[in-house]
Amino acid sequence: MSRVLITGAGPAGLTAAYELSKLGLRPTVLEADDQVGGLSRTVNYRGYRFDIGGHRFFSKVPLINELWEEILREDFLVRPRLSRIYYRERFFDYPLKAANALAGLGPVEAFLIGLSYTKARLFPHAEETNFEQWVSNRFGDRLYQIFFKTYTEKVWGIPCTEISADWAAQRIKNLSLREALRSALLGSKRGEDGEIITTLIDQFNYPRFGPGMMWERCKDLLAARGHETVEGVRVERVRHRHGRVECVYGRRATGELAEFGAEHFISTMPLRELIHALDPPPPDEVIAAANRLRYRDYLTVVLIVKREEVFPDNWIYIHAPEVKMGRIQNYKNWSPEMTPDPSRTSLGLEYFLWEKDEEWDWPRERLVKLGVQECVRIGIVEPSEVEDGTVVRMKKAYPVYDQNYHESLAIIRNYLESFSNLQTVGRNGLHRYNNQDHSMLTAVYAARNIVGEQNDVWAVNTEMEYHEAEATGRQGDRLTPTRVTAGAMAPDEAPDDLIDAVFAKLDPVALGVALSVVSGLTLFLASATLLFKGGKNVGLRLRLLGNYLIGFEMTWTGALIGAVEVGIGAFALGYLVAWGRNWLLAAYCYLVARRAEAKARRDLLDKV
Amino acid sequence: MSRAKKEAEELSRVVIRIHAGVLAVVCALIGGFGLFGMTLWLVVKGGARVGVHLQLLSNYFIGYSVTWTGSLIGFFYGALLGGVIGWIIGKIYNAVAGFRQK
Numbered sequence: 001m002s003r004v005l006i007t008g009a010g011p012a013g014l015t016a017a018y019e020l021s022k023l024g025l026r027p028t029v030l031e032a033d034d035q036v037g038g039l040s041r042t043v044n045y046r047g048y049r050f051d052i053g054g055h056r057f058f059s060k061v062p063l064i065n066e067l068w069e070e071i072l073r074e075d076f077l078v079r080p081r082l083s084r085i086y087y088r089e090r091f092f093d094y095p096l097k098a099a100n101a102l103a104g105l106g107p108v109e110a111f112l113i114g115l116s117y118t119k120a121r122l123f124p125h126a127e128e129t130n131f132e133q134w135v136s137n138r139f140g141d142r143l144y145q146i147f148f149k150t151y152t153e154k155v156w157g158i159p160c161t162e163i164s165a166d167w168a169a170q171r172i173k174n175l176s177l178r179e180a181l182r183s184a185l186l187g188s189k190r191g192e193d194g195e196i197i198t199t200l201i202d203q204f205n206y207p208r209f210g211p212g213m214m215w216e217r218c219k220d221l222l223a224a225r226g227h228e229t230v231e232g233v234r235v236e237r238v239r240h241r242h243g244r245v246e247c248v249y250g251r252r253a254t255g256e257l258a259e260f261g262a263e264h265f266i267s268t269m270p271l272r273e274l275i276h277a278l279d280p281p282p283p284d285e286v287i288a289a290a291n292r293l294r295y296r297d298y299l300t301v302v303l304i305v306k307r308e309e310v311f312p313d314n315w316i317y318i319h320a321p322e323v324k325m326g327r328i329q330n331y332k333n334w335s336p337e338m339t340p341d342p343s344r345t346s347l348g349l350e351y352f353l354w355e356k357d358e359e360w361d362w363p364r365e366r367l368v369k370l371g372v373q374e375c376v377r378i379g380i381v382e383p384s385e386v387e388d389g390t391v392v393r394m395k396k397a398y399p400v401y402d403q404n405y406h407e408s409l410a411i412i413r414n415y416l417e418s419f420s421n422l423q424t425v426g427r428n429g430l431h432r433y434n435n436q437d438h439s440m441l442t443a444v445y446a447a448r449n450i451v452g453e454q455n456d457v458w459a460v461n462t463e464m465e466y467h468e469a470e471a472t473g474r475q476g477d478r479l480t481p482t483r484v485t486a487g488a489m490a491p492d493e494a495p496d497d498l499i500d501a502v503f504a505k506l507d508p509v510a511l512g513v514a515l516s517v518v519s520g521l522t523l524f525l526a527s528a529t530l531l532f533k534g535g536k537n538v539g540l541r542l543r544l545l546g547n548y549l550i551g552f553e554m555t556w557t558g559a560l561i562g563a564v565e566v567g568i569g570a571f572a573l574g575y576l577v578a579w580g581r582n583w584l585l586a587a588y589c590y591l592v593a594r595r596a597e598a599k600a601r602r603d604l605l606d607k608v
Numbered sequence: 609m610s611r612a613k614k615e616a617e618e619l620s621r622v623v624i625r626i627h628a629g630v631l632a633v634v635c636a637l638i639g640g641f642g643l644f645g646m647t648l649w650l651v652v653k654g655g656a657r658v659g660v661h662l663q664l665l666s667n668y669f670i671g672y673s674v675t676w677t678g679s680l681i682g683f684f685y686g687a688l689l690g691g692v693i694g695w696i697i698g699k700i701y702n703a704v705a706g707f708r709q710k
Contacts, residue, residue, distance in 0.1 A: 178615050504622035510704035514697040522693070529668055541664055589616060 002026065004450060005248055005260050007235050008268030010038020012426025014218045014229070015067065015440040016266045019447035021225050028227065029219075030250055030260060032234040035212070036219050038268075039397055039427070040436055042212025045390045047340035050302050050331050050348050052394050054315055055211040056081070056204035059437035063444065068205070071218050075208045077335055082312055083606075085147060086378055087319040094317060095602040096147065105146070116140035130403070134165035138601060148604075150319045154326040155352045156296055156400060164401045168604065178499045180596035181589065208337050211436075233258065235269060237279045238422075245422045264450050266443070268426035270295060270396045271412055286415045289408035293431055297360065298397035301325075301349040301371035304388040305381050310345045323374040324359070325349045344387070349374065355395060364391045399431040413458065423449060425457055434460070503585055506578035515574035520567030527559035623705050628698025632691045639690020640683045647679035 002025050006013045009031035017027035035041050042049050057076070059065050068076065085092040093100045102110045117140035125133040131152060135144045152160055207213040219229045233250035236257070240246060247261040267274050275282060275290035316328045329348035331338040339346050349371045353360050359367070368389035375381045399405075409431055416424060425442040427434050434442070438460050445455035523545075530539040531554060539554040545562060546552045552562035643665075650659040651674060659674030666672045669685040 178619075500619065500622050501624070503619050504624045505620065507623050507701070507705040507708060509708060510701045513704045514700035517700055518693050518696050526668065533667065541661065586620070589619065593616065 002264060002450065003028065003262040004264040004266060004447075005030065005262035006266045006268070007248065008038060008426065008429070009033075009036040009215070009219070009229055009231070010268055010426060010439075011040050011215065011436045012429060012439040012443040013038070013266070013268045014215050014222070016268075016425060016443035016447045017222055017227060017229070018067070018071070018218055019444050020450065021222060021227050023447060023451050025447075025450065026227065027222070028260065028262070029222070029229040030233045030235060030248070031229060031231045034232050034253070036229060036231065037212040037215035039394060040211040040215060042210030043392050045302060046304075046388070048302065048304060048331070048344075048346040049210045049212075049338045050300065050346060050392075051210050051212075051329065051334065051338075052300065052392065053298065053350065053397070054327075054329050054334065054348075055206075055436055057206060057211070057214075057436070058204045059435075061437055061441055064437040064440050067440065067444075068214065071221065072207055072214050075213065076205045077208055078203055079206045079314070079334060080203050081314055082333070083315050083317065084313050085151075085317045085319055087146065087150075089320075089379070091316070092147075109142075113140060113142045113146075116142035128165050130161045130165055131163035131168055132160040134168045135160075135604075147319065150321050151317055151326060154318075154324070156398075157352060157354055158400070158402065162402055164403055164405065166401055166406070180592045181499050181503065206334050208335055210331075210335065210338055235273075235277055238265075238267075238274065238277045239279045240419065240422075243418055243420055245419055263421065265422045266446050267422065267424045268429040268443075269424075270399075270428040271409075271424065271431050274416075274424065274429075275412060282415055286411055289411035292404055292408040293412075294400035294402060294405075295396035295428075296398040296400055297353050297355045298394040299351045299353055299360065299367070300329075300392045300394075301351065301367050302390045302392070303347045303349065303368065303371055303375065303381070303386050305345045305347060306343070306385050306387050307345055307381070308343050310347060310380055318378065320378060323377055324351060325371070325374050326352050328375075328380070347375070347381075352398075360393070364389075367391045396428060399428060399433055401433060405431065423457060430458060503589060505582045505585075508575040508578035508582070511578040512571035512574035516567040516571035519570035520563040523566045524559050524563035527554065527562060528556075530554065531556065531559065623709060625705065626698040626701050628695050628702065631698040632695035635694025635697075636687040636691030639693075640687030642690075643686030644679050644683035647674055647682045648676075650674050651676060651679065 004016075004020050004025055004027045006016050006027055006029045009029045013029050013031070014036060017029050020027040029036075033041075035043075039052050040055050042051055057068060059068075083094050085094045085096075088104075090104045092104050105113070120137055120140040124137040128134045128137060132144065132149070135148050139148070149160055152163070156163055222229060230250075232253040235248055235250045237249040238245055239249070245265045247259050248265065250258050250260060252258055269277070270293075272290045272293050272295070275286060281287065311330060312333065313330060314333045315330065318325050318327060327350040329350065331346045331348060332342075336342075351359065359370075362370075368386075368391065371389060372381070372383055372386050375386075376383055412431075416422065423446040424430060425446045426439045430442060442457040442460050445453070445457045445460065449455055449457075526542060527539065530542060543552075543554050546558075549562045549565045552558050552565065646662060647659065650662060663674050665682070665685075669682065672678050672681050672685060
């Protein structure tokens with residue numbers, strides 16, 4: 001059995017280990033922290049559990065849903081989603097609802113938003129390289145300023161003009177017109193169990209005791225199979241030779257340096273750290289590229305409030321520029337069991353910072369005081385209600401998509417691909433702002449690559465629907481996974497063919513010619529039959545067509561003239577019918593695509 | 609280019625091919641039942657001169673008349689003519705569309 005060393009016990013690392021254990025290999029996981037789960041861990045403070053950022057469990061990837069169910073079994077809760085935006089001392093429903101937004105902003109502002117939207121539609125930014133241009137083109141500049149700019153800049157700490165439009169565009173980029181048409185014609189897509197696949201907008205799954213429960217249980221399952229998860233080991237060196245990683249040196253909490261060898265290595269470490277840990281060091285340009293990668297750090301101030309219910313939302317986006325926090329989580333609304341005392345509420349105030357920011361190093365008391373002040377300022381608690389508080393810091397929580405990241409990432413990726421036994425997975429391992437499910441998927445692929453499959457982990461993108469990619473087998477700007485078997489594709493190809501058949505164009509000329517020939521011939525044969533039969537008043541009634549067909553009469557010449565004229569008329573009719581049908585279907589496709597785009601943008605803020 | 613745009617382009621390049629046999633059957637049914645229904649309607653309505661104009665079809669359809677029996681004969685002729693027209697339309701359409709796509 002091959003030994004595999006995995007660095008990082010977050011969702012990606014533990015998923016890789018779990019998959020490897022199922023494949024009969026021997027994984028060992030190293031974790032720098034003293035708790036597993038990474039960004040998806042659940043911290044326990046005096047019995048109050050809290051999540052690092054709020055993790056909704058919803059995936060369009062059946063494989064990942066199966067994994068979650070397999071690990072957690074009956075401890076998955078289905079939770080309703082309620083979230084709002086706080087702005088100008090008001091709360092707005094999110095996703096935005098027209099009536100609610102209108103009532104909150106007032107008719108004058110609503111009118112100005114309408115004007116700004118119209119302007120954006122008529123005169124959009126020609127280029128869409130940054131987030132500001134991308135959002136303004138779709139929502140108008142005014143709506144962007146109100147509902148996107150402040151929050152996005154709080155989260156990322158850089159002006160929206162410096163944020164690449166990549167990840168926002170990804171949602172629309174990957175929308176499938178065929179899928180949208182299929183949904184419009186045949187109803188919502190259903191999962192394997194026949195249930196309609198909904199979206200994160202309405203409801204989501206959540207582990208009873210927070211997301212960390214999933215990963216603690218995964219660790220236990222691994223331990224039961226004899227696979228170790230070593231906590232408190234910080235990787236310092238990754239020794240390699242001749243294009244192969246030989247071993248990893250990690251510093252234990254005791255200060256002791258330990259060596260971990262294996263045949264295969266999977267890293268979920270931030271790419272910058274991995275590149276710096278490589279021994280011997282990589283070429284200068286790779287190190288320079290790694291140094292250019294940026295990460296946003298994250299800090300939560302948790303307040304324990306002496307009130308049974310503070311607000312009904314799972315979370316509130318704080319767009320108000322007068323406070324530093326970006327979002328407030330209400331953990332008991334995620335799961336009632338996140339708080340040990342029903343008469344208390346635990347709130348998580350989320351601050352998005354750089355490690356170099358002065359607030360990052362503030363002591364707990366000062367940060368809790370800041371949190372209380374800001375909550376009072378927006379009017380959700382009184383200072384006397386706050387009974388306790390704590391702080392959790394998470395470094396490198398978000399890989400930053402600035403204007404340079406793409407180029408830097410390409411250099412690093414190219415270099416790392418020269419190692420035959422090293423793969424990087426997960427959010428930080430790929431420097432990709434993936435959700436938990438897609439991070440897990442990269443880990444599954446990496447594990448399967450070790451046993452001979454050839455999956456491209458870099459091809460897993462944020463909005464990918466695995467079953468859909470399997471069904472179409474088509475590859476967009478971002479590649480879909482290569483591991484697709486012909487057998488698996490066949491049953492799902494039919495709907496695509498059906499959509500193609502329904503929306504295929506009628507050839508106007510061909511239809512015109514066909515109708516023209518048949519009509520002309522019919523009239524000619526009808527006239528000819530009567531002419532052959534002869535008699536006194538040949539074709540008395542048929543001759544009445546002469547009222548419409550100039551030159552038509554019951555003679556051989558007249559019959560020919562009539563046939564030509566009817567042929568011309570039928571050609572025009574056939575052409576118009578085909579053209580009209582094509583135009584109507586094209587208009588329908590356009591409308592369906594626009595609706596699908598609007599739907600995809602509905603929860604854009606959730607992706608920020 | 610977005611996936612939706614690519615798919616829209618793909619869709620716009622797909623041209624319908626008509627299944628001549630199916631179109632023939634559809635037109636045959638329409639023609640057959642059409643003439644059968646029209647004949648029967650006039651027979652049921654009755655009157656002094658039943659279906660003078662429809663009767664003119666007997667110039668083309670040997671044995672056809674506006675009577676109960678004629679309606680059955682009309683069904684046969686209507687279906688035959690409809691079927692032939694449908695089949696020819698299908699064949700010509702496919703030939704022209706195929707030629708234009710080359």
